[in-house]
Amino acid sequence: MGGNVSSMDGTHVVVVGGGFGGVAAARYLKSWGISFTLIDMRDAFHHNVAALRASVLPDFAHRTFIPFTATFGDAFLQGRVVGVDTERQAVLLEGGREVKFTHLIVATGTDGHFPGKFNTTSSLQTAVQAYSDLVQQVQQADSILVVGGGTTGVEMAAELKTAHPHKKVVLIHSRTELADPGMLPSVRQEAKEVLLEKGVELLLGQKVSNLSELQLNVAQKNTVVTLEGGDHVTIDLIICCTGLRVNSVAYASSLSGSMTSSGALKVNDHMQVDGFTNIFAVGDCADVNEPKMAYHAALHADVAVTNIANSVSGKELKSYRTGAVTMLLALGHDEGVGQFNGMRLPRCLVAWGKSRSLLLWKSWWEMGQKQP
Template identity: 50%
Template sequence: MGGKLSISEHDHVVIVGGGFGGIAAAKQLSYFRIPYTLIDIKFVFHHNMGALRASVQKGFAEKTFISYDVTFKENFKQGKVSDIDLEAQNVIMENEEVIHYSHLILATGSTGPFPGKLIEPVSRDIAIKMYEDLVKQIQQAETIVVVGGGLAGVELAAEIKTDYPKKEVTLIHSTYVLGDSEVLPSVRRGVKEILVNKGAHLLLGQKVNNLAELVLNKAQKDITVLTNKGQEITTDMVICCTGIKINSSAYINALKGKLTEHEAIIVDENLNVKGMKDVFAIGDCANVNEHKSAYTAEFQALACVKNIIHSLRNQPMEAYQPGAPYMLVTMGRNDGVGQMCGCNVGKLIVTYVKSKDLLVKTSWRKMRQRMPR
């Protein structure tokens, strides 16, 4: 980036959130030897792209959890951020510990129901066991209802039908658009065709009326699922893949007036929180006009650290340039559909690039650790 970087004793970057964007920022700061602290509520990084396969395939879960402290050592702190004092430039932990920052990166991501998301402060062994227990429940169920036809729902339904083609899987979705509404119509059609070809039953344009009353993620006979259009489905198991929302608890109090209606942080072209030159936001929690994915979170992280370096050198910051939607939808180990550079890509490319192992090796390599076999 040109020129020697002079670091003072007051320079300290705090990253709140250890997802794909957070660890990319931490690695970049480490490379430039900028002091930092990475904070996450979990003890381990969750390679979330593999969560749905870990729900279905025995033994896969251990490949999706990577210890933070092995990689980041004393730069990692486990715990929950309860508030931020913007005036004093302090991050306040739930245990009342205070961490001072010169620059703050908010990368809090999104939250939602298990198994699509896991945000519990549990050990690596317990996290793995939670998924392995779900694998056993799915194995016991002959019929399964998946609620929600976004990316998580369609991928989970496809994973189940790939490993257990004889199981009856019904996917219920509130609209007629499966997957992600931002991608090409041909990609969305491809998702639907794959599910139909795998034998999944689709109930589109319907909502589950009694979801709050149902026991989730447990195999048991004669569960009745009711929809708003009078459909009644009897099943052995219900898995919920709806309710994904921005994880705003760390900043909701401090950034009042700088949030969208969905509690995303309003940022400027430099990824600074609106009106703040020392606070940045990246990934799911940032209101950037760009498709939300691990891929884009990592690019935003690199741009964010670059601007922190510009700040330390008293140089002008650079505007972040959002890219075109890039998405590979895995539909089991042997199928998928997606888009790159505005063009539809099919089964062969998606399977080769992502579907086979869901890029777990990439995360282990980035974390400089050896993946379990």
Template identity: 40%
Template sequence: MFSGRSSPAVLGSRQISRHRLLAYTVQNRTETKKDSTAYLRMGSGSSSSLAAESHVVIIGGGFGGTHVAKKLKGKNKFTLIDGKECLQHNISALRGAVQPGFASASFIPYSDLVGDNFKRGTVTAIDQSAKTVTLEDSSTINYTTLVIATGTRAPFPGQVPANSDKSDAVSMYDKIIEEIKSSKKIVIIGGGAVGVELAGEIATDYKDKEVTLIHPRDVLVDADIIQKAQKLMKDQLTKLGVNLVLGERVSNLSELPREHTAEMFKVLTDKGTEIEADLVLFCTGAKVNSSAYENSLADKMNERGQLKVTEFLQVEGCEDIYAIGDCNDVKETKMAYRAEQQADLLVSNLVNEANGKAKKPYKPKGVMMVVSLGRNGGIFQFGTSVFGPFMTKKIKSGDLFVKKFYKDWGLKMQKT
């Protein structure tokens, strides 16, 4: 179904075409393609390069940072810095926690993406006057333009630790698969996107597991998800067999084991609810990753650790320093798609500025959110329009954008 009550059969053919076109637009990012192509034309239209002496340094190799690199690849000098050796395609991370072999495909080496333009390391300081960044080994890298795209840090299984090697990361997912298989009663703490999608993945693949999701609020995932979508999401989770404990907070968090146990234990809430479990999965505590700039740009941060930026995504008061994605304070739902849109505009503006053309402001977009619940379920909210499993599967739930990522980068995806 497209929504909670309407099926394709009751929609006119023109409406069906519109909705299918919308899904295609979301999946293929065509919304930004036309604009970025136009922005990147300069002079006679034969070049899209910055000045020869330019060097764009990108801190953070998530979706936003790698998208900047993709736009510059083969045209301009750039360096992408990240503490991991691979990009983690974390949109698909939670399927890697239930499907054997899937996690390996969701870790793509930066060397495959950007070759010698990758520098593995952790940035500890930014010197605006010298235009350098300092790494933990005290080495420095000069920049003409700095792009900060450090994203958000979240606990496993949503993300792996900041300095992980691929082999260690994949082993972590192999281990959690075995723990889930061995468990009978699983409690997931946290009803944000990670907790909800993890519950959907487990309940879809393991019908014999008793899955309970505990969340301190009645609203799941994000406050921007409207009531109609909330109901549709909760109904699907309940149909999958997930027990929802909402409006309650876990009170014995520090006492709970961090891995599967042979003996059952109790998870307690502040409302007196007791839930028996042999595995608890922690899906709380996501924070803006500000470690690269929290000392150097402390006065440019808001209370959440995000960098304050202008309409052109430039860090306020900082020449040639920009921030995109989760680590900036643009008021819109934070998601990979939006980070890539910001990356498109940023690179286009850099080219325009280098060629004496006017920059264009970034205009925050309305709500567009796709929450997958296993391979066949989920909700898709576009503004105030809500669609159900049929549309969600076409857009995201089927393969969680992994195949598209490999295709967009011209890489061959390994079999899972």
């Protein structure tokens, strides 16, 4: 990345969304010396890679939220974006405020059930308290049902059983194979084996039929969960890890012509949104055929910011190419499975590289702050 460039005068970039992609974009803009505003509904970056462990370990959640202003100062604005006026080049916030831009980077990510996602207007203290409250509910429950056996559900079940080996943990999944379909079959099988070794009970190829009637994340003794086949599971606490969806609320009304049916934004090789040269999408809300990971979001951000600078200075635009796919599952602090460039990694290597720290140190370092 370069420093301040005279050709950047008059350029102001608005970044909507302070997740991994948005924060990476803001850091790159800062390093270029390009004027920008980062907007997020929270006042702190959420390292949600560690959100599931924050749900089971007391006094852990505060390490997963990093204050925006300590890193970006006045370039950060807390608020909820409700629309984009592409003609007047303004981002519209709830309450009527507007922020003008010459270039826009959309990084709204995905939304889903708490605790895997925490996309709500809040302060750092409120967010930490929400996870602390769930920790208490977990402690009160003797048996816990995790609904969904994708990456989040597998990691959630593992965190629960690792922190509370004597509690009953049941994982129900509609498919017969666990974790991300993009992972090697051998890695997915290994994830299943780790869960079984830890004592997680697996109900595969089954669905909960009365999920909408059940209260999530609140301990209620002997709650009856009905399965589609007619069987029942009696449980004390239910944590849902399904239903991940693109968070398109901020742009759905104004960029509908550039959206896919899933709500993601169509982008070209330069990460420019279809139909626009000054609007970019990065991270999970960009329609790129690759696993949705924080690592990829940062790569998108690099390309987007570089191309903003290049477009202003008249240079050739940079293209994004998906590299070797690395996927790592943290299965508690002591276990993990994963792959790199089509090869299965040793469990001990994944445990050492990701599971122990959940890469928290990396986010604190990148934000230029000291981890508590």
